[in-house]
Amino acid sequence: MIEVEVKVKADHENVRPILKKIGAAKVRTEIQSDTYFAAPHRDFAKTDEALRIRSLDGQATLTYKGPKLDGISKTREELETPVDEFTITRILHALGFSEAGIVRKIREVFRAGEIIVCLDAVEGLGEFLEVEIMAESEKDLETSSHKLFDFLKQFGFGAKDSIRTSYLEMVLEKKNG
């Protein structure tokens, strides 16, 4: 499965009435703390990969994200496994990985048909709207991507609004002035 994602900057105040109108159902609210790691043997900023520990309600997940697969969305291969947070952190340190940055956000998750809609309020960065579809294979990417951009039109967003910069990159850009 490949997660096809599009992200835009969006005031949640403007998004909520439209979500309501189209009948999107609230699924849950998550308080996510994501610690990203830098590798000792390659520069993830250059290879466009990411390695992250997400802590959520006391349960931790290790996620690897591969390079983006197309030029317009932020679609990537994602591999996720549950882990013990304390131990995997020590294992990564022992292997030479180091903390690159932390992204904290409140994510409200809605469902509108096959599309997952996330309202993200990111510490230090502001409010975003992220929409996702799970694609079976790479050949479904274009179709899925079209569906997401069609969906976003209802909120007044077009392809030009798509932000492919990750929250981590934004956090680091802000930190480094």
Add this chain to the structure above:
Amino acid sequence: MIEVEVKVKADHENVRPILKKIGAAKVRTEIQSDTYFAAPHRDFAKTDEALRIRSLDGQATLTYKGPKLDGISKTREELETPVDEFTITRILHALGFSEAGIVRKIREVFRAGEIIVCLDAVEGLGEFLEVEIMAESEKDLETSSHKLFDFLKQFGFGAKDSIRTSYLEMVLEKKNG
């Protein structure tokens, strides 16, 4: 916690009667399949580290083993977290790690007071006896190590019998002739 371990080559046929005499209690039998990984950025054979996925009754564990901490036992720091085997394997591959070798064994675990006794029958290598104590800190290493060698005397083994070569190293030595 640090696992203090001593391993010797031993016919289980000779070990069992002595285990019985000293009242060691059988705890369980495990069929272990261990896949060891090579790192892309350093040579674990030289740094004396190991990264392993152990598969046991459908549950997988990722283990990092640090370099040996003394000159006589095979004591190391061990860090272990439960993982999803399929996914962590794909994550390790994506990060540039590759399979170095596989060790399969049947391990019978006994307890004799604070000492854990393992009778290992290793595919392609034969039978071994491994004894372990969990030490609280590095300052307890020597005491723990002495206890293990005292314990092994009952089976006719001395310090000269201690094998510090890992099963993986033995498997690879055998494979490479």
